[in-house]
Amino acid sequence: MAIIAQSCSRKKDTFINRNFHALGTRYNILYNGELALERGKLAVNDEFTENFWELLPVERMNISEDVFLPGESRNQDFERAEEKAIKAIQKHGMNIDGKEKNYQIDEAYLLLGKSRYYDQRFVPALAAFNNILNKYPTSDKINQVKIWREKSNMRLDNNKVAIKRLKRLLEEEEGVITGQDLADATAALAQAYINIEARDSALGQLAIAANTTKINREKARYHYIRGQLFNEFGQKDSANVEFDAIIEMHRNIPRSFYINAHLEKSNNFNTLDGNLLEFEEYLVDLEENRENRPFLDKIYYRIAEYHRGQASDSMAEAYYNKSLRKTTSDNYLRALNYETLGNMYFERNIYKTAGFYYDSTMTAMQPNTKPFRIIKKKRENLDDVIYYEAVAQANDSILNIVSLSKEEQLAIYSDYVDFLKEQAIKEQELKEKEEQRQKNTIAAKTAAANTRAGKTLNNPNSLPGGGFNQNGSGSSFYFYNPSTVAYGKNEFLNIWGDRKLQDNWRLSNQKANNVVALKESGAKDTFEDQKYDPETYIASLPKEQGQIDSISKERNFAYYQLGIIYKEKFKELELSKSRFETLLKNSPEERLVLPSKYNLFKIYSELGLTRNAEAMKSHIISSYPDSRYAEILLNPQSELAKDENSPEALYTNLYKKFNEQKYAEVIAEADKQIKRLEGDGYVPKFEILKASAKGRLYGFEAYKESVNYIALNYVNTEEGDKAQDILDNAIPTLEKKEFVPDDKAEYFNVIYQFNVDTKEDVEAFVTILEQEVAKIEYFDLSVSKDIYDQNTLFIVVHGLKSIQGARGFAQLLQSDKKDKRGRPLKPKITRDYFAISSPNYAIIQRHKNLNAYLKLE
Template identity: 55%
Template sequence: MKRSCKAILIILCATLLVVGCSRKKDKFISRNFHAVSTEFNTLYNGYNALNQGRENLNSGYTDNYWDVLPIERMQIFEEVVLPGQSKNEDFTRAEEKAVKAIQKHSMNIDGKEKNPQMDEAYLLLGKSRYFDQRFIPALEAFNYILYKYPASDKINQAKVWREKTNIRLDNNDLAIENLKRLLYQEELEGQDLADATSMLAQAFLNTKYVDSAITQLEIASNATKNNDERGRYRFIQGQLYNKLGKKDSANMAFDEVIKLNRRTPRIYMISAHIEKVKNFDYENGNKLEITELLTKLEENRENRPFLDKIYHQIGAYHLNNQSDTLAVVYFNKSLRTNSRDKLLKARNYEILGDMNFDKSIYKDAGKYYDSTLGSLVLNSKPYRVIKRKRDNLEDVIYYEAIAQVNDSILRLVNLSDADRLAYFESLIEKLKIEVAEEEERKKREEAAQRNTGLATVNNTIGGQSSQVGASNQAAVFYFYNPTTVSYGKNEFIKIWGDRNLEDNWRWSSKTKSIGISNDINNNVLATATEEELFDPQFYISKIPAEEKEIDSISKERNYAYYQLGLIYKEKFKEYELAKGKFQNLLESKPEERLILPSKYNLYKIYEALGENDEATIAKNEIIEKYPNSRYATILSSPESATERDENSPESLYEALYKQYENQEYADVISKSENYINVFDGEAIVPKFELLKATATGRLYGYEAYNKAVNYIAITYANTEEGIQAQNIEAKVLPKLANKDFISDDKITSNYKIFFKFENPEMEKVKGFQKTLDTVLKNIRYYDLRSSVDVYNSNTVLVIVHGLKNAEVAKAFDQLLNKEDKRKIKEPYFAIASENYQIVQIHKNLDAYLNIENN
């Protein structure tokens, strides 16, 4: 009986509780039940998910300390999120909890919300959407709080979050206006004040009001109780003062960050120290104090995660202090830390590249710039700047390599047999030493590797313990254990690289990895057998002996010297380097075509360097020895130097281009060949080559044009015209390759008729065109016009344009009256515009006429 009463009592209480907790009744129990359930169940779990999402977001975000930091640490993604999708599951879960709280526990009775936790639910809803980067829905949630819960204790937070969202939507002016109104109307304190002023500072930063942003950050730094935020705000203050050029104020802000020490993330303290070093006065500052500070930062074990930045700044300090050797050491140390900061790596590589560039070590500079490009965002502004630098080095690296190799070969050619033998014997002695050292190193590594493999029998590898016993000896054999096999493969690749399975594979590795290979062509070493490797006669046999081959090497070297002289003079203004190249060229008995332009360039270099005596000697020599040259004309008449020379390459090119436009293709090709020889080695030669190729294509067709373009693309690969030729090869020529005619039933408009003249006099052709133009004016209903097109060196075509279809084109004579028919007696042929294009490109007019006749 007692048990029955208890059961009935429990059921009765539960029923009363459920009925009493209805969302539709404004009762004490209902209000508190739903409020407690909302706060300590749904919202609790929702805020846990939100905080977890924020932690994940912050852990994956890396600040860019090369620019002013944003107030809020939040990664903005570029990709668009579709409705129903999310970037982060934690924020989705937080939003779901907020929605559940609203749906299950909202008590909207008579237009008023009776559950005091609903404003929290909507705030959670807005925050989860905000961090999920769905800013429009987030704005709706915050606006709903302001509209529905004006008396809420969260109203100020909602206003701040609304403006944060407006800032993300680039509504900065609106955010500034609203935040100013909030600060004026409300006496905010603590975190609310810090949040409002920090967001106001962000809006000012976005609108370029730096002074106002600094003022608001000062208020935020003093108001916040969160030391992470305080350290960030102070650091941004220092950055902004630096931006305004106020280094003293900046250093004071950075000192505030440093005082926080371990109370704020260490990255802020390290970055503050680095920024202070950047502000150091190298003329009046205490260098000893800065050196001690940098040494302390470097040696502090707690700073190990930030050594990439510390090493870089130490390198920059030494560079500004003119200690280039130490600077190089520390920039390389920074690179070896394998930093995740790509901009830092790019900066290290760029500085090392610039240092080599300033020392005229262009080949190494080019390598550093290549590495810089690999660390930058493709097609970004910094990428394009470095790419331009690198492209300018392309030619100098190419020609320096040719000059260096050919100089080495010619030096060996000029040695006597005894000197050659002595030279290679000394090299072979060095080679033997290096090979022996390499072999010894490999033996030590192999022994260490074997010991590692054997040690796996009785030791733990990869977290797995091998048990000793007769029953399982086979199981612990090196090659039976996948962990040890994988380790061995990795070690092999680390030591030897990716090697093919072949005889003497280690010898191939040795000859390529040893330093002596710089003195001997790597291709020669790679083909040498073990016996030939240490035989001087093997190397002597590789020295060119035929006069023709030696002469070719010499010409190639001389041309490289000439190009290097021009590049150093024109592109880099390295007049001393340019002078050396031109002087070396003239001492090397160059071809006649390179002598005069080299002497003229030397004259201009002497003038630029202020070496007036040498300039006078060079000038007189050009005028006396080459009186009929254009260079002599320029030097003997200085007053006309500023005027356009009719015989200059540019003037001749312009005149030749006008001939090309007049369809004088044969003359253009002939003159281009002459000018290419006359101006060989000058920058305008590729222009003449491209003009010649175009004229060749118009006169001889596709195959000849393809061959000419290919020649330019290979021979002048690094010039603007060479790049244009490569583009034509890749994109234009494939579209022109088809030579099949299109049948008339597939063409509905745009026809031409043409009159064919074989070996004509151009005066006769022009006279016929004039008569034709008179006749065409008399034709009604059609707007017809004529032109003269050169087909090849023997054939000229007079074309009539503007015919709409094949029937009208083939019956052209029916459009003429009797009098006009008597004027036009030459036979004509009809052709579609598409087929005429094919005829002109492939020069297959006869093939087309055969089709028409059949």
């Protein structure tokens, strides 16, 4: 016992002491700590989901952005491992004369660093690894420690430092560092190269790692990343070699790598030169393999992509939907399926269905990401397409019917009414069948219950047939079993319908007599409804020319908007061309003709329809020689970008006038340009500038009305979106008229009023006021001229700190002043004024409610 007690000392450097503490560290504390670390690593692996849609990371670990306070841990197992490492260092460390005598302490520091690394506390982990390098340079784990240190540096975005040190390690220890250490070092170096986008340099390091490691999971990962990189570089043959290496490992690796290697290899198949029959069989084998059931969502998606590439849209759609029915947690795949189906319906001009698919796409995407915003914008644009397509189709249909003779209209609506009657008859027939089926079911259940009761009461030993004859003895005769009879009747009705007892009852003309009866009698009252009368529909058609012209105008505007949307928003030039050409055939109003023809010229040019483009160009120049479009076509290099009559120049000049507070001029000129540039992309900009000028000159209500007009009439423009955002978010705040108490304001103003048409010298007044303001050094004051309304101009002194200070400043300017000899001078500022806080000044400018404020004074 004395020897054992003496060996517990950490201050004596003896053989017994060193080995006692080393053994206790190794087989007790570190053993339990390493078990906890392994449990934690398993939890990390379980939490991580491989995203095979992107380049895989070299190390399987999710990086969380959650912030933990000191002492908190993401994983209790890592916390326990850290505690064990610290206990080993504190309880069994033998630091004697500046040297560590316990040869297991470097292992404890390595465990400490690893547990912190997996707990995503990379700075403390780096400190633990550096401690080993500084204190234990001869440790047998030194190469591992260097690798872990650089892995920590990479997590802290010190990739260049990590690359420099790992390269030096591999060069200095060449031939020494082998096995798993070499695989870890080269894999870490590859990840550092990937992090700095030097992906070609990563290929060689991953090859060494894949050939060196004995862990099949890691080997598959390294091969897969190499295959992904080769695909990025367009080297499909080299990529297939990597995927084949994974496929050959088969059941020695996770099934996800095996399946995705097959799918990536199939993506590299050349459909132009390859054997399509063999490839289809290859895809079918993947689909039918029972082991691949957990991955059918991806397999179906790949098959769908193949059929779509072969222009077999019906097969592709079927497989996309099968993939959706199988998809569970892979939101990216779900979004791909929905988006692709949406695109397919969009290409077929089935916009409403496409919109539904885009809605589903967004539910599977991460909000506020770039792909989400792209789909959201496309969906919003699609709202306009759906609306205008519906308007165009409905109005086209109405105008087509109106153009027909009364006899032709009657024929069309008679056919429609006949169709409605047939539908009503079918619905009635189905209803009667369902009622009969329910009656038969009830009868069968009742008969079965009676039969069971009869068996129990009358003859428990009856025959299997279940029926009874008149003598009460059991019998298997069919018609003695009510349950069987009821079932037979039900089956007969389902197969033959309700038929009369007569000869040749099997003939088809004897079927559905109830339907004939319905036509002749039962539906007579139903068909007296107005919707079964053709005259009802004819009477609803527009008769007056004004109504017809309004429908035609609405239809033409819809076609124009569709042409613009397809061209500008979706780049669907063929669809845009079709809509513009249809519009021009419908004799549109003059304001739409020239913009449509110019857009058609640009579309013809982009589609390579040179002859059509030249013909349209000549037509515009000859028929509209004074238009800006003709000027653009005659001088395509400048496109009037610097011309004083171009929309850009006009808008710029008008904006300058807005800043000069010439609001009445801005409103008048904006109205003029909006009419002149109808259909041009700058029109919404003039509208929103006019709305701002109206708000400044006439107040809040005028501004709100103008913004609402823009939101309703320019829904497919950036300005329209901005107007809607203002209505939703800014207007509710701006419409508040209540004045703010002066004690809650920070800055105050002094206001002098002038009539806009006054003959007084406003500029002279401003000059004198600025001179007086310049003498006040303890406040940062300024003077401005602000338009209040059409008749009133404000001269404003800004920057005073209190309402009393504002009034005192104005009174100071009004006081009589004397020169150095005491002689009185004439007062310089004698005009009436009022003081107001900056928030309240904004309110009176916004709502033009100056009188209401002055009453409070």
